[in-house]
Amino acid sequence: MEEIAKPETLLDKLAEQLKTLLTERAIDQPLMVGIHTGGVWVANALHQKLSLEQPLYTLDISFYRDDFSRIGMNPQVKPSNLPSQIDDRHIILVDDVLHTGRTIRAAMNEIFDYGRPASIILVCLIERSGRELPIQANVVGQYLHLEDNQHIKLTGPEPLEFVVE
């Protein structure tokens, strides 16, 4: 298995690439949204590094999961904190690990319940093999190939570390 870079290193790389992308697309005043829980840690760091003016927003996808009937209610749902005005705004959606793509699907559904964004840029610290939906990230820290039975997790918030099982 490839060596995984430290989260700190990847965060710097993400910040650089994202800055470049935003300039390319001439996006001014984007709204950054972190997905609970790991995505919020990553978004926190990025938000600081990019010195974004707009506040950091967060969302919890529990109520939008597609496997609700199978796994049931999760009582520890964290509150989503999304801006009331999404229409025509550019969103930077941040998560820690992109795997099957279902989390991102759920997050986008939740965003669209709030309004119609101009665009969504997806930023992930790690992108791993095993995509099940046609979802792709715009900015990726590191790509990993993992077997189906392997899992990678970001622990935190301090210190941020990868755990592979």
Next chain:
Amino acid sequence: MSQLLIKQGHLLDPANKLNRRADLYIENGNIVAIDTTPDNFNADQIIDAEGLMVIPGIVDLCARLREPGLEYKATIHSETVAAAMSGITTLCCPPDTDPVIDEPAVVELINHTTANAAHSNVLMLGALTTGLKGELLSEMQALQIAGCVGLSNGRQPIANTLVLKRAYAYAANCGLTVFIEPDDHWLSAGGCAHEGTIASRLGLKGIPVSAETVALARALEIVAETGVKAHFGRLSSAASVAMIRRAKDDGLNITADVSAHQLHLNEFDISSFNSACHVLPPLRSQRDQEALQRGIADGTLDAICSDHQPHDPDAKESPFAGTEPGISALATLLPLAIRLADQNIADIETVIRAITSTPAAILGANTGSLSVGSRADICIFNRDTSWQLNESNIHSAGKNSPFIGWNFQNRVEHTIVGGTLIHSHAD
């Protein structure tokens, strides 16, 4: 004419203190001998009762046949067949039919039907007041002549105490026994469960013990003043048992019964809103249940009846309070009575007496014993066979019993009424 021999059964006849193996000889509908073969006896039929119990046919003090008036629930035919299959050879029905048994014509109507359709013997109580309304006296002597063995107002109230007193006095005048189910109409109105912890938890309107004891006290006072012979039926509380005991000790000529289900169930049994346990009077506390059991054991309570109330399925298809009260109880009278003995609460002679000779005496019927010369009404059952009550072996038209699923130890093998074998288990 017909001669029947019951061979080597274990005879249990408390009236004659008989409790041993013997042969029983029947001729022309009567018992003619025990042990010794009578002269010129050539049995047309022999029943091998080896290993079986032979008791007098069971006499049930209170069983509703639903005919006339409620034939969609049951009929005289269906219920007397069911009674016979349960070893019950005589049953007494209360007057709350439709029309009420307050006129000789209704008595004749029922007699006519039973003559054609009945298997067990049916005795009737006439109404104490016309229409059971508690206002005017019925023609008690006419009812007696027509064949009623006693009088009753069912569970309908006689609100006016003066009318109550005059009705009892008139009944005494006719030499008739008054059969009383003590219930104070205002205290019990709208209630469906024993007023206590369980009913409170379940949010069901309760019927306090005082609904029974207030009516019982009132009736006892009037019975004492009028000198009428009285029988108190379907008692449900420890307090009532104590009052009966005191009244008897004071020399009052009274008897009392309890329904078989009250001896084996209590308020906990309605816990899951089990409407099969919705009965009136309600199932009371464990303490009350134990006092009723002791009452049978020590003779304060004289008899056990079934209080049979067969219902159509819809009658029990509702949340608890909306269901009609009552249990289809013929099939379980014998097994529940004997269970009392099996649980060492009362001895076997006491319980058998409570369903044979004592109720027969209360009704003034020539049955309930194996005395030579008495009518050959006999129940033969197997003490060792295990069986489980379910809808297919409740022979009554009504399947409403909370005992479905219970295992019982005693099974009726043969029933003889008036010397004729009218039921055998193999049927």
Next chain:
Amino acid sequence: MVNKASRPTDSLIGHDAWNIQLDTNGHLKHFLTVEGLSTALLTNILDTAESFANINAQSVKKVPLLRGKTIANLFFEASTRTRNTFELAAKRLSADVLNVNISTSATSKGETLMDTLQNLQAMQCDMFVVRHNQSGAAHYIANRVAPGISVINAGDGSHAHPTQAMLDMFTIRRNKGDNFGQLRVAIVGDVLHSRVARSQIHALNILNTGNVRVIAPKTLIPAGVEDMGVEVFNNMEEGIRDADVVIMLRLQKERMQGALLPSEQEYFQMYGLTEKRLRLAKPDAIVMHPGPINRGVEIESSVADGPQSVILEQVTNGISVRMAVMSMALGREPETSEAEKA
């Protein structure tokens, strides 16, 4: 076959009937009564309601959890308020709602109840929310629905109103923290006829409340209520002393007809929650009422509208709690079929 010769256990908790509320995985399937449920399950309901409370505070209050599910409100007893909160809760979960209104007079017979049920089942609803004027109605229906359908009791006769009790517990927890052991809670009013009071008493005890009291005249106290785990007071001043939570119950006008009370005025004199009486409770005591309020009968207007009253908060909490219960009941792991087990 079970030999039923022996008496079932005296303890009602854990009796078979209450297990009909849980599926084979121990998850909530029907919500008929609080009685017999575990502390953990009740806490789970409260925690889940907390998440939904957050949703209800957002600008977009809808989540797609129960999209495609149909919830039928079967209200055999008229009630606009409760039905509205259930309907709102269902819609915020993106479920389809069917309001079935049946007049009470037609339903005193069991057959109409069964017919209604069968018709609804033919329409393939996933959940019935039932309110009925007879105790045991919700159990009756739960015992007869097709497998896979959940039943929520919105109030059955005088027996139970479990969602009301849970929203009351949720309100208490939000105001007083989750250590119920330190609380003295007083329930005041017509306990005899109150399904709300019964459910509240069960919930408070399961959540290990320090002291649960009922305060009412003797005529309005059910027989043996102490066995449910409450201390009984017939004197308002004594009962309310040092209470942390005061729950007022509604007094219905019919009680005067049944010779249970002489008049509303006398009731208010003896048991009404006035500002003066409220001062006997703890200074930070909260005042609750399941509604609708009878001003001047069980509670003084100034108290109902005063700073210690959380009555309006209860209404809002009702939506979150009902969303929680509905999503827990309909969002369960499918139970393993017998074939799979083998």
